[in-house]
Amino acid sequence: MRALILKSTGNLYRVCTDAGEVLMANLAGKIRLELRKSTSPVVVGDYVEIEQSGDSALITKIYPRKNYIIRKSLNLSKQTHILAANIDQAFLLATLVYPRTSTGFIDRFLVTTEAYRIPAKIIFNKVDLLDAELKKAQQEIIDMYTSIGYECIEISALKKEDIAIITSKLKDKITLLAGHSGAGKSTLVNNVQPTLHLKTGNLSEIHLKGKHTTTFSELHKLDAGGYIIDTPGIKELGLVEMKKEEVGHYFPEFRALMNQCKFNNCTHTNEPHCAVIKALEEGKIYTERYHNYLGILNSEETNWTAWENK
Numbered sequence: 001m002r003a004l005i006l007k008s009t010g011n012l013y014r015v016c017t018d019a020g021e022v023l024m025a026n027l028a029g030k031i032r033l034e035l036r037k038s039t040s041p042v043v044v045g046d047y048v049e050i051e052q053s054g055d056s057a058l059i060t061k062i063y064p065r066k067n068y069i070i071r072k073s074l075n076l077s078k079q080t081h082i083l084a085a086n087i088d089q090a091f092l093l094a095t096l097v098y099p100r101t102s103t104g105f106i107d108r109f110l111v112t113t114e115a116y117r118i119p120a121k122i123i124f125n126k127v128d129l130l131d132a133e134l135k136k137a138q139q140e141i142i143d144m145y146t147s148i149g150y151e152c153i154e155i156s157a158l159k160k161e162d163i164a165i166i167t168s169k170l171k172d173k174i175t176l177l178a179g180h181s182g183a184g185k186s187t188l189v190n191n192v193q194p195t196l197h198l199k200t201g202n203l204s205e206i207h208l209k210g211k212h213t214t215t216f217s218e219l220h221k222l223d224a225g226g227y228i229i230d231t232p233g234i235k236e237l238g239l240v241e242m243k244k245e246e247v248g249h250y251f252p253e254f255r256a257l258m259n260q261c262k263f264n265n266c267t268h269t270n271e272p273h274c275a276v277i278k279a280l281e282e283g284k285i286y287t288e289r290y291h292n293y294l295g296i297l298n299s300e301e302t303n304w305t306a307w308e309n310k
Contacts, residue, residue, distance in 0.1 A: 043083070069116055088174045174219070175226065
């Protein structure tokens with residue numbers, strides 16, 4: 001019987017069968033042995049085969065993943081772990097205030113989703129807190145990402161403004177919801193699915209950064225159809241085993257010009273006859289996006305593709 005992993009707590013997993021039954025499951029001994037070297041043996045979003053026994057089950061097979069999204073381990077081991085698998089789309093919840101989401105953070109997230117072939121949308125939350133100047137600044141950011149091809153949506157999760165738009169876009173899809181702590185992820189999920197009653201928290205008065213209220217990824221079923229993956233507030237997200245000359249492939253406006261560059265492995269920095277640099281000089285590529293691209297290339301991290309909110 002096939003089932004979907006909803007939650008992982010150590011060696012115990014909450015799964016939902018194709019028939020809609022929710023069970024607790026353990027990994028079969030053989031599977032544990034095969035996966036003992038893996039840091040992410042079974043993750044939220046994985047499809048597995050189970051053998052049911054009453055109210056519990058045994059995971060006997062893990063189906064191949066169509067995609068996944070990975071982050072750097074929070075310890076010093078340089079290890080990585082998979083945040084979730086088999087994602088249909090990703091929503092990045094961004095805020096201009098309380099806390100501020102930089103375009104550098106947005107671009108690094110978008111590079112990640114592009115790398116793993118996951119369609120992404122940017123949800124700008126807390127529009128009710130913006131004055132005229134901030135509204136103008138947000139519109140300029142939206143214009144930039146819209147021109148590149150990313151859909152942007154403005155909402156107020158706290159005041160429940162335009163939540164119906166989000167609900168309609170979640171229907172019948174598995175959606176990863178990410179963003180900084182305090183951006184309003186749990187509030188948004190509660191508005192989309194009120195029966196969940198996810199814990200929400202207040203911003204730190206000192207740092208104006210969110211306090212973590214979600215400590216692990218969990219897949220929530222939606223009455224309107226589909227699932228949403230609520231993730232911990234993300235500070236780092238690693239692009240693993242990627243060469244620097246590959247990063248430009250995940251900037252759509254760069255990708256459209258690459259076949260015009262003189263060199264196949266052009267990094268779009270100081271090479272002659274670079275179509276990306278030429279487009280930048282002609283004002284056809286946003287300077288801010290290009291600077292964020294350079295920021296990724298010039299990261300001082302040993303694993304240079306890992307990143308943090310600066």
